[in-house]
Amino acid sequence: MxxxxxxxxxxxxxxxxxxxxxxxxxxxxxxxxxFVALIGHSGCGKxxxxxxxxxxxxPDSGSITVDGVVVKEPGPDRAMVFQTYxxxxxxxxxxxxxxxARAARPGRSRELTDxxxxxxxxxxxxxxxxxxxxxxxxGGMAQRCAVARAFAVEPRVLLLDEPFxxxxxxxxxxxxEQLVELWSGESETEVVLMVTHGMxxxxxxxxxxxxxxxxxxxxxxxxxxxxxxxxxxxxVLVDDPAFRAAQRALADLLERDDSAAA
Amino acid sequence: MxxxxxxxxxxxxxxxxxxxxxxxxxxxxxxxxxxxxxxxxMSGALALGILWQLVAMKAHDVPTPxxxxxxxxxxxxxxxxxxxxNDKGIALQLRYSLQRVFSGFALAALxxxxxxxxxxxxxxxxxALNPIVQxxxxxxxxxxxxIWLVAFRNAPQAxxxxxxxxxxxxxxxxxxxxxxSVPRDQRNVARVYTFGRLAYLRHVLLPHAMPDIVTGLRxxxxxxxxVIVAVEMLSNGTGIGSFVWIAYNAGDLAQVAAGILxxxxxxxxxxxxxxRLQRAVTVAEVHS
Numbered sequence: 001m002x003x004x005x006x007x008x009x010x011x012x013x014x015x016x017x018x019x020x021x022x023x024x025x026x027x028x029x030x031x032x033x034x035f036v037a038l039i040g041h042s043g044c045g046k047x048x049x050x051x052x053x054x055x056x057x058x059p060d061s062g063s064i065t066v067d068g069v070v071v072k073e074p075g076p077d078r079a080m081v082f083q084t085y086x087x088x089x090x091x092x093x094x095x096x097x098x099x100x101a102r103a104a105r106p107g108r109s110r111e112l113t114d115x116x117x118x119x120x121x122x123x124x125x126x127x128x129x130x131x132x133x134x135x136x137x138x139g140g141m142a143q144r145c146a147v148a149r150a151f152a153v154e155p156r157v158l159l160l161d162e163p164f165x166x167x168x169x170x171x172x173x174x175x176x177e178q179l180v181e182l183w184s185g186e187s188e189t190e191v192v193l194m195v196t197h198g199m200x201x202x203x204x205x206x207x208x209x210x211x212x213x214x215x216x217x218x219x220x221x222x223x224x225x226x227x228x229x230x231x232x233x234x235x236v237l238v239d240d241p242a243f244r245a246a247q248r249a250l251a252d253l254l255e256r257d258d259s260a261a262a
Numbered sequence: 263m264x265x266x267x268x269x270x271x272x273x274x275x276x277x278x279x280x281x282x283x284x285x286x287x288x289x290x291x292x293x294x295x296x297x298x299x300x301x302x303x304m305s306g307a308l309a310l311g312i313l314w315q316l317v318a319m320k321a322h323d324v325p326t327p328x329x330x331x332x333x334x335x336x337x338x339x340x341x342x343x344x345x346x347x348n349d350k351g352i353a354l355q356l357r358y359s360l361q362r363v364f365s366g367f368a369l370a371a372l373x374x375x376x377x378x379x380x381x382x383x384x385x386x387x388x389x390a391l392n393p394i395v396q397x398x399x400x401x402x403x404x405x406x407x408x409i410w411l412v413a414f415r416n417a418p419q420a421x422x423x424x425x426x427x428x429x430x431x432x433x434x435x436x437x438x439x440x441x442x443s444v445p446r447d448q449r450n451v452a453r454v455y456t457f458g459r460l461a462y463l464r465h466v467l468l469p470h471a472m473p474d475i476v477t478g479l480r481x482x483x484x485x486x487x488x489v490i491v492a493v494e495m496l497s498n499g500t501g502i503g504s505f506v507w508i509a510y511n512a513g514d515l516a517q518v519a520a521g522i523l524x525x526x527x528x529x530x531x532x533x534x535x536x537x538r539l540q541r542a543v544t545v546a547e548v549h550s
Binding site for chain 2: 054055056074075076078079080082084086087088089090091099100101102103104106149153
């Protein structure tokens with residue numbers, strides 16, 4: 001069972017510019033236990049694809065299924081982490097996590113949800129800061145809270161929309177490690193789909209990198225496998241020929257796309 | 263080497279000392295600014311008083327400031343006396359007015375805040391209601407007085423409903439604008455985590471709209487206090503408005519002037535209370 005995207009099309013009516021196709025004939029299968037990164041120049045529809053999988057948008061045609069069930073709306077089998085953290089400003093860190101988890105999993109007992117919320121907040125090192133409001137913590141802590149919130153729902157699919165884009169390099173590196181630890185460790189989450197701008201991030205984290213192309217032509221340009229065993233250590237990987245090869249291949253793909261667009 | 267080290271230590275010392283002295287200097291500056299503001303405010307009042315005195319000396323119907331202040335002192339000396347429907351102490355009259363204002367205001371909040379949520383969150387509701395709201399909003403709430411009189415056959419109750427209409431529009435429209443401006447990312451969070459209506463209201467809509475709601479309530483209260491005087495003048499019964507009207511009919515303009523001062527002071531206090539509430543809400547927002 002897995003995440004399957006078949007023949008996906010999505011466009012938007014733009015004022016004065018008319019109909020703009022964003023995603024064209026996109027097929028993508030993410031296998032269980034797989035981490036897939038989505039990369040491409042801006043305007044290629046990465047975030048649109050993520051919002052479609054999240055159920056925030058409806059496709060014009062084609063289908064998205066999670067474990068064989070067609071995605072029609074947001075649901076607890078999928079959780080999202082947004083680029084802008086998107087914490088609710090009036091709630092404490094803890095309440096941001098547990099209220100979202102309670103809302104997403106109404107069938108689960110409150111005690112269990114609170115226990116799970118505590119577990120993930122502890123895992124991202126925020127349990128001591130649980131009483132603070134989002135504005136009282138750093139961007140890195142806010143995003144860790146957003147990650148804990150997503151995991152506390154115990155989704156099958158985790159959707160990440162440039163989650164670390166707004167963070168400094170050191171914080172980003174730390175969060176990347178925490179994310180992979182949570183995903184590969186205790187969590188129920190099997191599949192991760194992450195939109196990113198960073199080629200290094202894509203190669204470091206993903207099992208496969210899907211390169212999207214802007215219109216016209218089909219959306220999916222190529223899916224690049226990253227055959228590097230886990231756990232991956234960024235300090236060691238810098239000198240790893242496989243890592244370098246994957247980086248170069250990705251850079252070539254994006255550059256080819258660049259010249260095609262120009 | 264040691265001398266430079268000492269010099270460095272010394273300079274560091276001065277750096278450390280200066281923030282300790284600066285708050286007191288800042289406090290002194292603030293005190294001076296405050297004294298200046300008070301002084302200017304008092305000279306403004308004094309200038310108005312002199313102008314008033316000059317006018318009163320020319321036109322003999324107009325009471326002098328001293329006469330008015332004397333009348334005010336007499337009012338405040340016996341605020342609770344009650345000699346029947348046309349002759350009551352100023353505190354009793356104020357109580358009538360404030361009761362009506364708060365009843366109408368509370369009713370308007372009860373209707374206006376939920377209606378504002380609907381108005382602000384649903385485009386269809388907005389399209390359905392906007393023509394009515396825009397048509398009725400510019401109408402003076404006093405124009406409703408005859409309708410409420412016919413409906414209730416009771417002037418005080420009609421006055422409460424005039425205040426209700428007065429306070430309704432600012433409350434509704436400000437709440438609507440707060441509800442409308444919920445950021446997309448917060449709405450997305452509510453959708454992704456499948457918040458129910460109640461959770462959305464409690465955790466997203468209400469907290470986000472709260473500063474705008476309080477702003478609307480403050481505007482409503484200000485207007486309500488303005489309008490109550492007029493309604494009570496029309497209804498010729500009790501309350502601060504009819505107090506002023508009775509004083510006019512008795513030819514006692516000093517009493518009228520004293521009434522104006524009382525109305526102003528109460529209005530100021532009401533606005534101050536809501537300003538404090540507004541600040542409390544906005545500060546919480548900034549820190550959140």
